Amino acid sequence: xxxxxLPLKLENVELRRGGRRILGPISLNLSGQGITIIxxxxxxxxxxxxxxxHGLERVRRGKVSWQSDIQTARAQQAFVFQTPIxxxxxxxxxxxxxxxxxxxxRSVARKAAVEQAASVGLLDSVDLPAEVLxxxxxxxxxxxxxxxxxxxxxxxDEPCANLDTKSMAEIEAILTAARDAGTRIVMSTHNVGxxxxxxxxxxxxxxxxxxxxxxxxQFFTATQTAEAKAHINGDLIP
Amino acid sequence: xNDILRxxxxxxxxxVTADADLVxxxxxxxxxxxxxxxxxxxxxxxxxxxxxxxxxxxxRTVIALLNALMGLPPVVVGLIVYVLFSRSGPxxxxxxLFTPTVMVIAQVIIITPIIAxxxxxxxxxxxxxxHDLLISLNTTRGQRIKALLWDGRRALLTASLAGFGRAxxxxxxxxxxxxxxxxxxxxxxxxxxxxxxxxxxxxALALGFVLIALAIAVNLALHMLxxxxxxxxx
Numbered sequence: 001x002x003x004x005x006l007p008l009k010l011e012n013v014e015l016r017r018g019g020r021r022i023l024g025p026i027s028l029n030l031s032g033q034g035i036t037i038i039x040x041x042x043x044x045x046x047x048x049x050x051x052x053x054h055g056l057e058r059v060r061r062g063k064v065s066w067q068s069d070i071q072t073a074r075a076q077q078a079f080v081f082q083t084p085i086x087x088x089x090x091x092x093x094x095x096x097x098x099x100x101x102x103x104x105x106r107s108v109a110r111k112a113a114v115e116q117a118a119s120v121g122l123l124d125s126v127d128l129p130a131e132v133l134x135x136x137x138x139x140x141x142x143x144x145x146x147x148x149x150x151x152x153x154x155x156x157d158e159p160c161a162n163l164d165t166k167s168m169a170e171i172e173a174i175l176t177a178a179r180d181a182g183t184r185i186v187m188s189t190h191n192v193g194x195x196x197x198x199x200x201x202x203x204x205x206x207x208x209x210x211x212x213x214x215x216x217x218q219f220f221t222a223t224q225t226a227e228a229k230a231h232i233n234g235d236l237i238p
Numbered sequence: 239x240n241d242i243l244r245x246x247x248x249x250x251x252x253x254v255t256a257d258a259d260l261v262x263x264x265x266x267x268x269x270x271x272x273x274x275x276x277x278x279x280x281x282x283x284x285x286x287x288x289x290x291x292x293x294x295x296x297x298r299t300v301i302a303l304l305n306a307l308m309g310l311p312p313v314v315v316g317l318i319v320y321v322l323f324s325r326s327g328p329x330x331x332x333x334x335l336f337t338p339t340v341m342v343i344a345q346v347i348i349i350t351p352i353i354a355x356x357x358x359x360x361x362x363x364x365x366x367x368x369h370d371l372l373i374s375l376n377t378t379r380g381q382r383i384k385a386l387l388w389d390g391r392r393a394l395l396t397a398s399l400a401g402f403g404r405a406x407x408x409x410x411x412x413x414x415x416x417x418x419x420x421x422x423x424x425x426x427x428x429x430x431x432x433x434x435x436x437x438x439x440x441x442a443l444a445l446g447f448v449l450i451a452l453a454i455a456v457n458l459a460l461h462m463l464x465x466x467x468x469x470x471x472x
Contacts, residue, residue: 074376078375079370081370085368085370087371087389097375098375101376101381
């Protein structure tokens with residue numbers, strides 16, 4: 001899949017809340033293929049960076065620009081939240097919803113949703129109300145919903161937080177499959193092991209700044225900064 | 239106590255014999271109040287949702303005003319509608335005064351703020367849940383309101399039923415604009431007021447019990463139709 005909306009360019013993006021700087025200024029370029037992992041401690045700005053890229057935050061300072069116009073870019077992205085947002089519908093209708101928004105007929109959307117549900121292992125649950133799913137199943141449902149429009153870029157905000165290793169393995173398999181199908185993935189995680197497994201390249205945030213970045217090999221074997229080293233080693237940073 | 243028992247007995251008798259007058263005024267009560275509820279829901283539910291998803295300068299004022307309008311005195315509404323629709327009033331040409339139509343109009347004015355306000359409360363919570371997802375999916379404003387109305391339909395039913403409850407029990411406005419004319423605009427509440435005034439407490443009480451039974455029946459019927467409280471949370 002050749003991307004029509006990348007590269008994504010952030011120029012001096014800064015986010016403030018209540019007069020306090022929570023992110024940036026950050027400048028970076030996102031292009032190419034694969035999975036970018038955003039790492040960093042709590043409060044370092046991982047979620048804010050993802051939300052700014054996706055357009056969920058109003059960026060008043062700096063600039064976020066895609067190669068394409070903003071409407072095309074918005075239609076070609078999806079976002080998976082740390083806590084899955086569950087619509088009060090059946091699983092199949094939750095997953096089909098993004099297709100309905102783009103004008104697909106209900107029957108067509110439902111059929112696609114069932115296929116998508118099958119690809120994330122939720123085939124047996126499609127007729128249940130989404131609310132009764134377990135935590136891991138809800139996140140898989142959210143992934144299916146995010147992938148059903150075949151986005152060029154998929155953002156995930158700690159999708160495996162609070163999930164056990166089995167669910168985590170299942171979700172990682174779905175993500176790897178999506179990556180291999182050409183979806184550009186940007187994902188934040190706390191889990192260093194998960195970062196090692198999935199990353200093609202890494203962005204390390206510290207206090208709202210882009211503290212270190214590089215390919216997986218560069219980041220994990222030739223770590224530049226003391227903070228990143230401590231984070232990888234799991235040291236308790238004062 | 240004696241009056242109440244006699245009222246109950248008379249209510250039973252009226253219902254069992256399907257008294258023609260009773261059937262007529264009960265049907266009219268339903269027609270006016272259900273009509274008003276449907277129209278007020280068509281206005282109030284989308285308005286409540288719209289108010290929940292939009293941020294504009296006067297939003298707080300509008301919400302405060304809407305909440306205040308929930309307490310709109312029916313008698314005053316009736317009076318204003320009467321003046322508007324009376325022969326010499328600006329809308330007098332329609333000749334609607336003392337018809338069921340104008341009774342519906344008066345009740346719509348009374349219950350729309352209630353329905354909109356309760357809908358706004360319910361939708362606001364749902365919107366807090368859905369906000370990021372619907373923004374992320376690049377929805378239009380119309381699509382957001384549609385999704386919120388659909389997924390919040392059980393809570394919105396409560397809003398509509400609250401409106402219906404106010405309408406079916408309302409007497410002040412429809413007495414003024416309808417005039418309680420026999421075989422034309424008489425409904426259960428105005429009939430009760432009339433019979434009480436005449437001193438026929440048993441009949442008044444009988445009509446009262448029918449009114450209460452009617453309100454309960456409509457609520458139950460709607461809950462069954464929409465299967466509220468049946469499957470899990472919604």
